[in-house]
Amino acid sequence: MTPDAPGRTPLPAGVHPFPHPHLLGIEGLQPWEIGFLLDEAESWIEFNRLPAKSDGRLRGLTQINAFFENSTRTLLSFEIAGKRLGADVVNMGVSQSSVKKGETLLDTALTLNAMHPDVIVIRHDSSGAVQLIAEKVGCPVLNAGDGRHEHPTQALLDALTIRRRKGRIAGLTVAICGDILHSRVARSNFQLLGALGAKVRAVAPPTLIGEDTDRLGVDVYTDMDKGLDGADVVMMLRLQRERMSGAYFPSTREYFHFYGLTEQRLAAAKPDVLVMHPGPMNRGVEIDTRVADDISRSAITEQVEMGVAVRMACLDVLTRARRGVEGWS
Amino acid sequence: MTALAFTNARLIDPESGLDRPGTLIVEDRQILSIDGPVPQGAETVDCGSKVLAPALIDAGVFKADAAACLAGGIARVLLMPDQSPPLDDPAVVERAQRIGKPHVWVHPLAAATRGLGGTELAEIGLMKLAGAVGVATGRGWIADSGVMHRLMQYATAFDLVVVTHAEDHSLAGDAAATAGEFATRLGLPSAPAFAEALAVARDVRLAAATGARLHIRQVTTAESLDIIRRAKARGVRVTCGVTPAHMLLNDQATLGYRSFARLSPPLRGETDRLAILDALVDGTIDVIASGHDPRTQEDKRLPFADAAPGMVGAETLLALALTPVHDGRMDLPALLARLTSNPARLFGLPGGRLAPGEPADLVLFDPSGPWRVDADQMAASSDNTPFDGMPVQGRVVMTVKGGEIFRA
Numbered sequence: 001m002t003p004d005a006p007g008r009t010p011l012p013a014g015v016h017p018f019p020h021p022h023l024l025g026i027e028g029l030q031p032w033e034i035g036f037l038l039d040e041a042e043s044w045i046e047f048n049r050l051p052a053k054s055d056g057r058l059r060g061l062t063q064i065n066a067f068f069e070n071s072t073r074t075l076l077s078f079e080i081a082g083k084r085l086g087a088d089v090v091n092m093g094v095s096q097s098s099v100k101k102g103e104t105l106l107d108t109a110l111t112l113n114a115m116h117p118d119v120i121v122i123r124h125d126s127s128g129a130v131q132l133i134a135e136k137v138g139c140p141v142l143n144a145g146d147g148r149h150e151h152p153t154q155a156l157l158d159a160l161t162i163r164r165r166k167g168r169i170a171g172l173t174v175a176i177c178g179d180i181l182h183s184r185v186a187r188s189n190f191q192l193l194g195a196l197g198a199k200v201r202a203v204a205p206p207t208l209i210g211e212d213t214d215r216l217g218v219d220v221y222t223d224m225d226k227g228l229d230g231a232d233v234v235m236m237l238r239l240q241r242e243r244m245s246g247a248y249f250p251s252t253r254e255y256f257h258f259y260g261l262t263e264q265r266l267a268a269a270k271p272d273v274l275v276m277h278p279g280p281m282n283r284g285v286e287i288d289t290r291v292a293d294d295i296s297r298s299a300i301t302e303q304v305e306m307g308v309a310v311r312m313a314c315l316d317v318l319t320r321a322r323r324g325v326e327g328w329s
Numbered sequence: 330m331t332a333l334a335f336t337n338a339r340l341i342d343p344e345s346g347l348d349r350p351g352t353l354i355v356e357d358r359q360i361l362s363i364d365g366p367v368p369q370g371a372e373t374v375d376c377g378s379k380v381l382a383p384a385l386i387d388a389g390v391f392k393a394d395a396a397a398c399l400a401g402g403i404a405r406v407l408l409m410p411d412q413s414p415p416l417d418d419p420a421v422v423e424r425a426q427r428i429g430k431p432h433v434w435v436h437p438l439a440a441a442t443r444g445l446g447g448t449e450l451a452e453i454g455l456m457k458l459a460g461a462v463g464v465a466t467g468r469g470w471i472a473d474s475g476v477m478h479r480l481m482q483y484a485t486a487f488d489l490v491v492v493t494h495a496e497d498h499s500l501a502g503d504a505a506a507t508a509g510e511f512a513t514r515l516g517l518p519s520a521p522a523f524a525e526a527l528a529v530a531r532d533v534r535l536a537a538a539t540g541a542r543l544h545i546r547q548v549t550t551a552e553s554l555d556i557i558r559r560a561k562a563r564g565v566r567v568t569c570g571v572t573p574a575h576m577l578l579n580d581q582a583t584l585g586y587r588s589f590a591r592l593s594p595p596l597r598g599e600t601d602r603l604a605i606l607d608a609l610v611d612g613t614i615d616v617i618a619s620g621h622d623p624r625t626q627e628d629k630r631l632p633f634a635d636a637a638p639g640m641v642g643a644e645t646l647l648a649l650a651l652t653p654v655h656d657g658r659m660d661l662p663a664l665l666a667r668l669t670s671n672p673a674r675l676f677g678l679p680g681g682r683l684a685p686g687e688p689a690d691l692v693l694f695d696p697s698g699p700w701r702v703d704a705d706q707m708a709a710s711s712d713n714t715p716f717d718g719m720p721v722q723g724r725v726v727m728t729v730k731g732g733e734i735f736r737a
Contacts, residue, residue: 205482206482206486247450248479249483250450250452250455251452
């Protein structure tokens with residue numbers, strides 16, 4: 001069922017495969033740099049399926065997961081990724097942090113930095129917060145989601161999933177549906193899928209699409225049926241109900257009626273359409289249970305698996321310079 | 330159902346501009362032809378050279394008052410969401426469509442926000458599927474510009490017209506009159522007329538930003554009309570309406586504390602009234618509607634400021650609206666467009682046209698027939714007209730709805 005993994009992405013002559021100190025977003029990455037990270041991640045997939053999964057390349061390195069916003073799956077995924085590479089992983093959740101005691105974000109960053117971490121993974125509910133910290137610390141920073149801005153490892157794992165299922169990304173039509181306005185996943189995916197040559201659509205009620213979203217290189221649809229027409233991939237986004245019922249749309253009942261992904265609605269897409277969701281899902285709100293659980297089309301659990309591989313690749317690549325890997329210093 | 334042949338009629342179709350003597354043939358509840366062959370066994374109605382036009386469409390009533398509609402030549406009404414319970418749920422909208430049967434077609438306007446509270450969006454997509462032809466803010470305006478912005482954005486997904494009441498409530502509040510000499514003499518709580526212009530300016534700006542279709546149900550001041558005139562010229566999708574009361578009465582009508590003249594928006598000064606007539610002639614005003622709002626004695630037999638606003642108007646709509654025609658300022662087809670084809674087009678309704686295939690909703694009337702408004706003789710469910718005793722011209726002879734004749 002899975003097509004053969006494609007060969008490594010060709011690199012232009014004389015170019016370093018990943019010259020960036022941090023991974024703050026997909027914006028600014030060259031297509032071959034994205035391809036390089038995907039290729040690196042590819043090599044971890046089989047490894048992760050072995051019973052003994054330990055690789056010692058990050059042994060002795062300290063990885064801090066600083067999560068200023070609640071997370072379960074992303075935090076777990078980064079923790080597992082770090083541990084499989086042999087890093088000493090510590091998690092700092094918002095509930096334990098001094099942020100609650102009134103410390104400013106920059107003071108927290110300086111405090112973390114004084115402990116000499118070798119890589120910091122950060123999630124924060126303010127757009128741009130991760131970059132702000134990255135400017136103040138002396139080690140690589142990985143953005144695990146900042147506000148409505150970017151969530152680069154999610155976009156990478158989505159791309160890896162699509163590439164493995166479809167054998168390519170260029171030329172595919174990908175419909176990203178739901179709460180585009182509040183979604184960092186959508187913004188990272190617009191950039192990544194666009195850079196790799198997919199035709200990307202944003203599908204949402206007009207209240208949940210940001211102004212001038214079409215300027216981000218995507219086609220905007222407010223009619224779900226039109227937005228799904230002929231799609232190769234349908235990527236559903238979580239409706240952040242806690243933030244907005246009544247303000248951006250009237251009710252989950254109405255939302256599901258016009259924007260929920262159902263079998264009937266999915267019939268407009270290609271017969272071999274791939275259904276994705278970054279999780280956690282609201283069944284019956286943005287996605288019908290039968291669609292979510294249809295293993296022939298749904299890649300939702302596969303996305304989680306790819307997530308670990310992608311994060312291992314990112315942790316590996318970003319720490320190569322400090323580990324003295326040849327060609328990376 | 331037998332076919333009908335309306336012979337010897339002055340046929341007026343505002344949509345096409347048709348205005349000539351002829352015969353209109355009706356069969357199976359629809360218009361079959363103009364001057365076509367008369368089917369076997371058709372019943373003949375001699376129109377006696379009177380005007381036969383599409384039945385009126387009253388774009389905004391608070392009660393589907395069948396008797397008043399038939400007396401007034403109205404076959405279709407847009408029902409405001411201010412009902413009990415409010416039209417803010419698909420099931421309620423579904424039911425509201427049926428309350429006029431068999432005399433008048435009722436097209437509900439969905440409440441824009443839950444309970445008309447102005448904060449949470451109502452299920453306007455589902456209500457459209459249930460039969461709503463637009464969404465309305467009701468008697469009030471939505472003060473929160475963020476809510477209004479999202480409402481207009483959201484409405485574009487369903488191509489629904491947003492019908493607003495434009496008065497800045499923080500100014501208009503409990504005011505019972507327009508600020509000015511008469512309100513001051515009478516000592517009535519009043520609000521400046523620009524409370525309307527502020528609201529109109531905001532809503533027009535939001536319509537421009539979102540591309541939504543906006544219909545301001547009542548525009549009553551020169552300043553508001555200027556804003557709309559300019560917005561239309563820029564291509565903003567805005568339309569507006571007015572009631573005969575604001576066309577024909579000014580705030581002097583409130584002298585004597587006549588609570589039947591307590592309206593919302595309140596009656597304006599003479600300058601504004603004249604501006605309304607100009608705007609009607611130049612096309613800035615698209616629709617004339619009655620705002621039909623029967624009020625009980627308990628609501629109206631109160632000191633002026635304590636009385637509920639509102640007036641009955643369905644059966645006087647045509648005669649009063651004809652005033653600019655009698656004054657020689659508009660021709661009859663152009664005036665009728667504001668009562669028929671314009672509201673039909675704005676809200677995507679059937680009818681409003683004399684053309685084969687359209688529903689046989691017709692009004693036969695004598696444009697110069699004189700009569701006197703008499704509150705004691707009203708067909709409406711209440712008598713709160715500010716025009717009691719006024720002599721008018723334009724008498725409805727019969728109303729035809731779905732091929733069925735109702736004599737006035």
